[in-house]
Amino acid sequence: xxxxxxxxxxxxxxxxxxxxxxxxxxxxxxxxxxxxxxxxxxxxxxxxxxxxxxxxxxxxxxxxxxxxxxxxxxxxxxxxxxxxxxxxxxxxxxxxxxxxxxxxxxxxxxxxxxxxxxxxxxxxxxxxxxxxxxxxxxxxxxxxxxxxxxxxxxxxxxxxxxxxxxxxxxxxxxxxxxxxxxxxxxxxxxxxxxxxxxxxxxxxxxxxxxxxxxxxxxxxxxxxxxxxxxxxxxxxxxxxxxxxxxxxxxxxxxxxxxxxxxxxxxxxxxxxxxxxxxxxxxxxxxxxxxxxxxxxxxxxxxxxxxxxxxxxxxxxxxxx
Amino acid sequence: xxxxxxxxxxxxxxxxxxxxxxxxxxxxxxxxxxxxxxxxxxxxxxxxxxxxxxxxxxxxxxxxxxxxxxxxxxxxxxxxxxxxxxxxxxxxxxxxxxxxxxxxxxxxxxxxxxxxxxxxxxxxxxxxxxxxxxxxxxxxxxxxxxxxxxxxxxxxxxxxxxxxxxxxxxxxxxxxxxxxxxxxxxxxxxxxxxxxxxxxxxxxxxxxxxxxxxxxxxxxxxxxxxxxxxxxxxxxxxxxxxxxxxxxxxxxxxxxxxxxxxxxxxxxxx
Numbered sequence: 001x002x003x004x005x006x007x008x009x010x011x012x013x014x015x016x017x018x019x020x021x022x023x024x025x026x027x028x029x030x031x032x033x034x035x036x037x038x039x040x041x042x043x044x045x046x047x048x049x050x051x052x053x054x055x056x057x058x059x060x061x062x063x064x065x066x067x068x069x070x071x072x073x074x075x076x077x078x079x080x081x082x083x084x085x086x087x088x089x090x091x092x093x094x095x096x097x098x099x100x101x102x103x104x105x106x107x108x109x110x111x112x113x114x115x116x117x118x119x120x121x122x123x124x125x126x127x128x129x130x131x132x133x134x135x136x137x138x139x140x141x142x143x144x145x146x147x148x149x150x151x152x153x154x155x156x157x158x159x160x161x162x163x164x165x166x167x168x169x170x171x172x173x174x175x176x177x178x179x180x181x182x183x184x185x186x187x188x189x190x191x192x193x194x195x196x197x198x199x200x201x202x203x204x205x206x207x208x209x210x211x212x213x214x215x216x217x218x219x220x221x222x223x224x225x226x227x228x229x230x231x232x233x234x235x236x237x238x239x240x241x242x243x244x245x246x247x248x249x250x251x252x253x254x255x256x257x258x259x260x261x262x263x264x265x266x267x268x269x270x271x272x273x274x275x276x277x278x279x280x281x282x283x284x285x286x287x288x289x290x291x292x293x294x295x296x297x298x299x300x301x302x303x304x305x306x307x308x309x310x311x312x313x314x315x316x317x318x319x320x
Numbered sequence: 321x322x323x324x325x326x327x328x329x330x331x332x333x334x335x336x337x338x339x340x341x342x343x344x345x346x347x348x349x350x351x352x353x354x355x356x357x358x359x360x361x362x363x364x365x366x367x368x369x370x371x372x373x374x375x376x377x378x379x380x381x382x383x384x385x386x387x388x389x390x391x392x393x394x395x396x397x398x399x400x401x402x403x404x405x406x407x408x409x410x411x412x413x414x415x416x417x418x419x420x421x422x423x424x425x426x427x428x429x430x431x432x433x434x435x436x437x438x439x440x441x442x443x444x445x446x447x448x449x450x451x452x453x454x455x456x457x458x459x460x461x462x463x464x465x466x467x468x469x470x471x472x473x474x475x476x477x478x479x480x481x482x483x484x485x486x487x488x489x490x491x492x493x494x495x496x497x498x499x500x501x502x503x504x505x506x507x508x509x510x511x512x513x514x515x516x517x518x519x520x521x522x523x524x525x526x527x528x529x530x531x532x533x534x535x536x537x538x539x540x541x542x543x544x545x546x547x548x549x550x551x552x553x554x555x556x557x558x559x560x561x562x563x564x565x566x567x568x569x570x571x572x573x574x575x576x577x578x579x580x581x582x583x584x585x586x587x588x589x590x
Contacts, residue, residue, distance in 0.1 A: 065589060084423050097414075
């Protein structure tokens with residue numbers, strides 16, 4: 001099967017591309033009309049609250065469930081026909097770790113590697129050792145999986161995704177159950193893998209967890225992709241806000257208008273507005289020159305998190 | 321394929337539950353031999369083809385009698401258990417999604433799982449025969465066998481027939497394993513598979529006992545399972561055995577195809 005490996009990162013520079021991908025269960029659209037694009041070499045943060053369709057999407061990408069609409073490509077292979085050709089180059093962690101509880105961590109990895117027709121049995125021992133080392137699990141490799149903590153289980157699942165050289169890693173909530181240090185280590189690992197040229201699709205319900213490593217972000221809400229952009233593109237969408245505290249709002253308004261500040265609004269103790277080209281220090285200069293008493297001035301850039309909350313909503317409601 | 325099959329068999333044999341199951345299978349012949357020895361003679365068992373009454377004369381009848389005893393419940397149960405683990409167990413544990421994304425093609429996975437079940441059937445029957453032979457020989461000795469036809473065959477020939485009887489029982493269990501594999505693709509609950517396979521087996525044994533359903537008997541998987549007794553005739557009578565093998569084969573083909581049809585496009589949501 002799939003004798004000739006495809007050239008690495010085939011597919012016009014896209015590791016993953018979907019067109020109108022959708023999954024319907026009965027009357028409910030779990031995922032609707034998804035156009036997901038993961039450029040080769042990107043670290044793609046796939047964000048959304050629990051139940052927004054991230055895992056369903058990932059299952060479709062990996063061929064575990066069949067889409068009801070649309071199509072997609074993985075490493076340039078059209079799915080589902082190219083599944084067996086693409087997946088050897090894809091490491092994945094889907095909806096939490098799952099292993100045989102009565103086998104040790106190492107025995108579980110051995111089983112997965114034995115299932116891989118592309119894996120060379122001669123290098124099996126070395127590769128498993130390296131993967132365990134990479135996730136810091138060498139010392140616990142001989143323990144039964146049932147005795148692992150949630151963090152260790154998660155690490156073993158990541159080790160399994162790293163058993164062979166990969167072009168794409170699909171990591172579904174890899175930091176689930178990890179303590180802050182473990183989360184940092186995963187971020188570090190993802191960063192290092194990206195440096196090696198591996199494309200990473202990493203899902204999370206927390207933007208803050210992945211923001212630092214991502215080059216691209218896609219945001220899911222209720223089964224649809226509500227935003228998809230590079231992280232700079234996303235930042236550029238956000239406008240800074242100028243907050244001025246002054247007892248002379250009327251005079252300040254005139255000066256600010258002259259300085260190109262738009263959307264001026266009165267606040268309890270001054271004015272707010274959206275600054276234009278003028279840098280803050282020039283605005284202060286102009287205000288002072290016109291005799292406006294400036295008690296405080298602040299240029300506030302909203303955090304990406306705020307945009308994320310805006311996109312995904314904050315409610316506790318689970319879609320029925 | 322070979323590497324995954326080895327891993328699969330290793331996984332099956334490493335389960336404590338399955339090891340216990342083999343102990344139970346081995347326990348029946350030992351219990352039979354010891355009980356017969358202690359009671360000092362065969363209670364009259366109607367003298368039919370169940371071989372129990374012959375045990376005291378010849379230890380070689382212990383494995384045959386044990387096959388008869390375990391054919392209705394313990395052997396099918398062993399297969400019902402391991403076929404629950406095959407697909408449903410992996411789905412239940414979540415390991416199925418990781419096997420499929422390795423990737424292992426679904427057809428290849430079904431093939432490996434079925435071959436492992438076949439191996440399991442072989443091991444189960446071998447354990448029954450071996451335990452029976454050891455217990456029987458130790459307690460009653462091995463002598464030339466008096467066949468059901470009244471003639472005598474040597475120990476060597478007797479052992480050969482025993483081996484063929486064992487293979488015949490394995491074939492029946494392989495057909496049952498195909499049913500088990502199919503049911504295993506339907507659910508994520510391994511215990512549900514075990515129960516379902518036992519219900520199907522028991523229902524067929526019951527139907528096989530009801531004379532009013534005689535038109536159905538030829539179609540029942542278990543109907544000719546006891547036909548291995550015909551091997552202990554001189555010369556062996558092959559008719560029922562050949563028919564039994566044909567029924568086994570038909571069941572295996574039908575249910576393997578059903579398993580494939582079900583599993584090939586199934587959404588794996590576990």
